[in-house]
Amino acid sequence: MPFISKIERQSDYHLFPSTTPIVIDNGASYFRIGWAGETEPRVIFRNIVQRPRHKATGETVTIVGDHDPALLRYFDCTRSGPRSAFDSNVVYQFEIMEYILDFAFDRLGANGSRIDHPVLITECACNPVQSRSKMAELLFETYGVPSVAFGVDAAFSYKYNQQLGVCGKDGLALCPGFTTTHVIPFIDGEPVYKGSCRTNIGGYHITDYLKQLLLLKYPHHMARFTWEKVEDLKMEHCYIAQDYFSEVRLFQKGDKEAEDKTRCWQLPWIPPPTEEPPSEEEIARKAAIKERQGQRLREMAEAKRSSRINELENELHGLEFLLQQLEHVEEHNIPSFLSETGYVSKQEIESAVQKVTQSLRKAKGEPKGDQVEAEEKTDPATNERFPLINIPDNMLTPEQLKEKRRQLFLKTTSEGRQRAKQKRFESELERERKNQQDEEKRLENPELYLEQLRAKYKDLSEKVEQRKRLKTNGNHTNGNNFSGGVGRGERLNAAQRERMRLLTTAAFDRGKGEDTFGARDEDWQLYKLMSKDNDDDDEGPDQDEAEMARLSLRLQELDPTFVPKSEIVTSQPVEVPRLRPLTKEDFQILLGVERFRCPEILFRPNWIAVDQAGLDEMTGVSIRRLSPVGQEVEERLTNSIFITGGSCLYPGMSKRLVAGIRMIRPCGSPIRVVKASDPVLDAWRGAAAYATAPQFLTQTFSRTDYYEKGEDWLRRYQLRYTL
Template sequence: MPFISKIQRQTDYTLFGSATPIVIDNGASYFRIGWAGETQPRVVFRNIVQRPRHKTTGETVTIVGDHDPALLKYFDCTRSGPRSAFDSNVVYQFEIMEYILDFGFDRLGATGSEIDHPVLITECVSNPVQSRSKMGELLFETYGVPSIAFGVDAAFSYKYNQQQGVCDKDGLAMCPGFNTTHVIPFVDGEPIYKGCCRTNIGGFHVTDYLKQLLSLKYPHHMTRFTWEKVEDLKMEHCYIAPDYASEARLFLKGAREAEEKTRCWQLPWVPPPTEEPPSEEEIARKAAIKERQGQRLREMAEAKRSSKINELENELHGLEFLLKQLEQVQDSNVPSFLAETGYVSRQEIESARTKVTQSLRKAKGEPKNEQAETDKASPNANEKYSLINIPDDMLTPDQLIEKKKQLSLKSMSEGRQRLKQKRYEEELERQRKQLLEEETRLENPELYLEQLRARYKDLSVKVDQRKRLKTNGGHSNGNNLAGAIGRGERLNAVQRERMRLLTTAAFDRGKGEDTFGAKDEDWQLYKLMSKDIDDGDEGPDEDDAELARISSRLQDLDPTFVPNKSEAGSSQPAAEAQRARPLTKEDFQIVFGVERFRCPEILFNPNWIAVDQAGLHEMAGVSIRRLSCKDEGLEERLTSSILVTGGSSLFPGITERLEAGIRMIRPCGAPIKVVRALDPVMDAWRGAAAFASAPQFHTQTFSRMDYFEKGEDWLRNYQIKYSS
């Protein structure tokens, strides 16, 4: 089964004799393996296994420990994530444990299938006998080791620091590890397991809590917070606050001490390219290109205009030539001549000539001569509507039909002329009012602004009242509340007239037989009602337009003017949507403030993450009380030598916080001394390596013969002596 790893394989395995023990520190976070008597392990890797499949070949590979993220792009990891053999610091997945042991022995240099060296492997305190027996079965039957010794990692660390003079024979070993935290009392150099204490809180939970807080604080950078990166951030930035409440108040107030304790992690960020202003040569070059393009477009437009003028002139010449020929044709031959040309009458030809003439003048850019056109159109009108003034009894049926058409066309033409003249007069009147208003403003600007504001206020009240009446006009609650009016007062004159017509019609029908519709006059009622409704809508539109005009005028003249919300929402143009600002360097910064000490605080307050157990400082008092000793001096000796070991003891300030917390539960003046191990991470392996190199080690092992003879139940009472 192939392995993927960056760890180099050892080459001196054969140089060690079969009596040299192999020391394994089987931690929940890291796996360390080496030789007894040495000061450093040979192989160290993460205690996890991942088994993805290759995307091309489909072959399953085993990735043990740390891996190269760039290499994983060739594998399908969606169905196989990193897995650990531990559950709360107890090995329970021995299939994964076998992969880890295979990899560890392979990197140590073992070539055969059997390991002919004694093995000392660490475990947690009060390890279940089932886990210990399964581990013994795996080592004896799969690897064929000659003998095994089981020892507690925290005890090895305490004994190693005791030999170095850091702690005494009587004391407490506090080990906040990866998944759990243990407290072991030592008396005369030996651990007293009946006084042990454990909580299911450790560095894993601190990292997970920090990952959650950062993901909530920076959701747009959530993919950046991988487990490995958050673990590094935790070890680099987190610390234990001496007093959590006072430390949190510093950050709440934004004190200078809080700013000094704030850390920043800058994510990769590439600044957008800055646009340099173009040089004069570049501006001149672009202007020349634009001028050439404009000249080319003007030439194309001129060519198109000339072509259109030629076409219109040819068409005009053809129409004039056609009219000259029509004059020479006899009246009897006119219909046949017109049938060949495609025109119906002479008037149609003249109308086409007039349109072509107007188009030609427009193409040439000549100004319009409205008076000449009117004078020219007046005599033509008599010819165009020649049947209007002739009595009906002198016309044939076809001519009567033509007369009706001419009457309709003439009325429509006159209506358009009147509408055009009305618009022209309205435009002149509007220009006149604007000039007069501008003169008034120039004479007295302050008075003009005051009058304009008053006019705006009156119109606003009027428009708001009309909108309120329109909204409340469909129902009436019968209550004369503040601002409320009756049904009759809510209707304007047009609406009241409409209601009168409906009431009259209903009253007439109720007198007797319903004969509505029998006469043509009855149907005029609907025309009157629709006419009233159309007439009633003209006023509000004029008010809204005038209000919008005055509002725009005030905004131009008065910078302090603020339009009403309703008027701004209806008449003012919609505000332009705010554009997304460009991302800056600050948008890619992860700021660690209160998170630095809030996450490790769960070691002392596990209930913050829903773990209803004792904190780290409370565990010391629980462990001392469990001893139930009559010797009062023993308690003082235990608190006088408290050793903190394990990976989670690397947080700055943990010893001071522990000492302050334990002092709160001990009598006043009791001696308390808390020290950190020389190397909280490696001291467990070093203590085990020193223990395995002692001559008495072979007397405390559990051999393969004992396993086959006594069975795995004998491991239930198996304990080594650390002081031998």
């Protein structure tokens, strides 16, 4: 399967003899490979593997280590994220480890899958035998390596700096790595693993903690905080505080010193184009355009109204002419004459004349005329339909009295229908007149008309809300315009209070003696008073709500952005749209407390729910595990505390360790903390220098030994670092 990488392939692999060892620093973060005796590794890449599919061909491609992010747009990475062969600091995914070794040997320049050079590979302290056995099996079976040696990376770094005079033969090696932190004591130049200890805290946890803090602080810039970028921010800006709580109080005060320690990361930002205010000529030009548009709309409306009036007048003249012709037609010829006109009877033509006349008056905006008054007059056939109405009761028989009551009921019902019809007609005319006036006002000045509509709608809505609030809480206020809790009586309107008064009075009058309510006809008048339509107070709210609904519909027609009050959810806060334009400060990431809060977990792992010892406590644990070694040996150990690994590069690490270790050691104990010359590459350089020694081959085991002795021999295998 093809590899994707921007690392160039070495071309001098065949120039090295087969006796030259290949040195591999197999770290959880980075993989380094090179030749023994050199000062720099040939190939360095991240120790991860990703296997996405190509979007076009569907082919699975292996991406090892660093790659060009621009290539990922051609691949589907949703189902295959970056994977590591490590669990903490132990290799357990050897399928991924095989991809990494394939890529490493290929970049080193090896042709084919067979490696004819001895291999020195690093591992963690106290590596499990199962992991070491699987790694030996992979190297022997897959690559045909002639011999293999395993060594601890922190021990190689310690021995390399010991040769440089940085640390002594006796000391403590602190190695805060990518996922774990180790402390290994050295006595007479050799590591004593029974005194070593480990904490599952490293650079990975610091980066993850910093990423979480930034995502909580700047959630709108979530896509910017990639793992690689947060790793760069950590290595560039984080430091170790000498006293964490004093440093926090310093940032709480927010004085000049805190501002000096705050770092700013400016994200890409393009300022919006500045818009100049329109000139007076532009304003006048736009006003003239609006005026012309309004005049054109008024002319169009007037032309439409005139056309409608002409059509109705022509239709009315035609119907009147038809009625005039119908008067001169003989009665037996009327059906044949009407069949040609499309009407059935003369009454239908008169009804059509009446409808056209009403439509014409509506179009002209005229008030009700003789036609409406004629409808109010009593039908001439009324007397014929109800002959008993005007006859006195003493002149009628009992059967005729029943018929007279029925005729009175029918006449009253008919007149009620007529009055309701007349009322509807008048309200329709009034509505048409108001609409006509509103349209004329709108055409004269659309902006002023819309503003007046909004103001009227606002006043009505406030009035209705106030009435509802008073109806719910009562008409009593506490002087601050806040409604207070009152009795039910104050929440009733006038009609309801009148009904309650009548009931209370009747009950009081009848409660003194025997209950004889209903024995007299006058008692039943109380129900008439109670059921009387005297809810005058309720007519106002109904009219206001109807007018509010009319204004709402009108505003929705004229203003698309208008939202009625009923559609606004009052139980949830309405999100106010961002009106302020984004500025340069909105794209700045400020690193203040996060600079020292994230590396602090190396000393306080319980902050991220890891119940283990910190860096300073681990030295005391390691020394106690060595006891009894004598006070002189303990002083030599604390006098050469060596720190290596990528996580010891934070400023202030050495001083913080000195202060922390001094608190757990006896008073007067010599404490000296030294840092590796290159904490990142010294492990590989120490291994490369160790592999050049003539006695190196005596510390390896061959493929033949592996086949003969097997895994049990690997259990007893121990590398000596002093040759």
